[in-house]
Amino acid sequence: MAKSNEIPKKIYPHTFQKVKGVGVYLDCASGTEANPSSIHSAGVQARLKLEKARTEIAKVLSVRPEEIIFTSGGTESNNLAILGLIHLTPSPLSLLRRGVGERSLQHIVTTNIEHASVLEVCKYLERTKQAEVTYVEVENNGIVDPKKIKKAIRANTVLVSVMYANNEIGTVQPIRKIAKEIRHYKKTHLTRLRHPLLSKERAGERFPVFHTDAVQAVNYLPIRIPELGVDLMSLNSAKIYGPKGIGALYVKKGTPLRSIMFGGNQEMGLRPGTENVASILEFSKALQTVEKIKAKEVKRLTKLRDYFLNKLKYSNILNNVIMLINGDLQNRLPNNVNMTIPKIPSDLLVIELSARGIMASAKSACKAGDGKASYVIQAINKNIKEEDGSLRFSLGRETTKADIDYTVKALSEILTKLKKWYN
């Protein structure tokens, strides 16, 4: 037994072992690994790592560290962005709206091809009469017209939420142009929004807040906030070769967001619960890798995707099958190929590909296996029927030309086999 005046020389696991001179961990109730909210040296050590990762991520986005809020992933980030802005309590905003003779119910503008974690939040708010929502329809190429977004904004619009890149068809939305339209709206409508109660704060300048779900965009598109002009932006580690269960929401300073869960005061009071330090560190590392190889990967994958598209177009076997490529071919993620194959069930196509060692999908994994046609593809093609199948191929860092050759060959076989039954 050690003499009682010597610090026991034990080495504790995880974050703890790197703390100099530490011997006795008696804070297991805070966490069996050190909790970054603890004020002892092991806690401070965890906190320093956490804040380093926050600073690194902020640097990539060209924002302040305190504008990065860590969440459990893209779904939570989108929920926080939208639900966190729709306050249930009578807000200064509702007073303001009443002052100018508008309805006090808050209004959201979004599109009809957002991810489920945006659309389902909006539907919930409508259902429970907490907000009104306008779903602006995208054009046939899967891209929304910024003028139509502006036209949908009303005096009671608190939020515009438009995804940066679509998860199914890979179309890239004109975020910068939409931000410009919103700025123009705010400028021209500011006088209308002045109200005796709020004139000093000029609350009208804050609304509508502009949110973008950038989860699918991070790998391939510019994500510096000053260039984009958004107020809120959702990120997800699991889509950028980082761990699952961690994400972030960029929250521009001054945005009147409130927490959607309650407890401790972590994450600037916007997200309670002990921070997942280990995953946050990996998330930051993953994001930095993305930035480093982005330009090169975009070039490589664009080439590979176009090779894929060309091969599909000119394949002899595929010539006899109707195959529609979905979404704009220019304003599109470099890794996305999405096609509709009429009359053949999506899930069957996915399973046939899987049997040949190819992992693809029919639509969003969040909506996989429900047997319904994709709402995204229905939105851009009104002629799509429930029985028309679709396939999404999303390429990645490991994808090679040989993979594409093999996939096109497999697809030819599958379609040759299946069209006998379905046509």
Place this chain on the structure above:
Amino acid sequence: MAKSNEIPKKIYPHTFQKVKGVGVYLDCASGTEANPSSIHSAGVQARLKLEKARTEIAKVLSVRPEEIIFTSGGTESNNLAILGLIHLTPSPLSLLRRGVGERSLQHIVTTNIEHASVLEVCKYLERTKQAEVTYVEVENNGIVDPKKIKKAIRANTVLVSVMYANNEIGTVQPIRKIAKEIRHYKKTHLTRLRHPLLSKERAGERFPVFHTDAVQAVNYLPIRIPELGVDLMSLNSAKIYGPKGIGALYVKKGTPLRSIMFGGNQEMGLRPGTENVASILEFSKALQTVEKIKAKEVKRLTKLRDYFLNKLKYSNILNNVIMLINGDLQNRLPNNVNMTIPKIPSDLLVIELSARGIMASAKSACKAGDGKASYVIQAINKNIKEEDGSLRFSLGRETTKADIDYTVKALSEILTKLKKWYN
């Protein structure tokens, strides 16, 4: 380049590499690692692992796998349990209440020493007039009287939430007795709650729902649901030597819970977002280890804690310092020692200990460093003043007798030094 009819023999990272015969991963938009909602073989493989972990955890609790909902941790589990039960829409329940002439606002019964992730949710619901809350006061030993819980239940009570073991003072609440009181209440009040609209479903039988936050209890107390008689129970991986950022909520079949976030239909529709498979597997492993060594650890730590308490009591140096041990000494977690040291600031005590290599805390890490006295200790001792310090030592698997000897010696030194300034 491989011939296009051979599956490329590449090995992909993570879950993917264990899938037999797999070559081409073209589902990066679902996740750069396989998404358990995807229907291809890599997705199915991830799903099988996830469901295996769910079944393992369910087995430990003696419940059905589909009653385990994975969340991002204890805070989210508590938020889901409470917010998920307080429906904003006019519910069958509110019709029922109106039918029997009661107020339609829903009512919650809890205690005044719950974790912040329960208390802050309750305060939010009160503030926004979504629910009424009764905070039953615990006795001076930090334990709540089950009869007082029963007495607080009204016809509009939808939820009783009482923590299993307190995170600061380690007191263990009589969960089984409270469950019995609730069952008795339901039985005797069932006729009152019958209503034409709901008689068939016998909705009255469902309320109040009984939730327990078992986050601090899992390491040391029995957690089989049939023994406890609760309807909802919160668990957190980070307190049981598992990874941070993952937790679970047990939801008894038939409990009218709704999701508090919106998006995909994961986790029986109660928690959207891609499941964090890797952390869930580690969480399950951690829980199984806890169960395996629980009896032995309880015995060992009880002995060590009592050694600690005795040493504090009979130490010569400490004899001259007033030191109050907080919370019942019998119905207490075997790893918890909590004391109040009048007139010396808590944070100073924690930092002095930390300087000597000892990691302890003053109160919950979620509330650390805010400079306020602990609301838990104030609840059990009305004489506590803001300037009175407290210390929580929570022992763990690594703690030895030598650690305790060293800690008591350090504490003596610190108190000898500080009391000159503060007394």
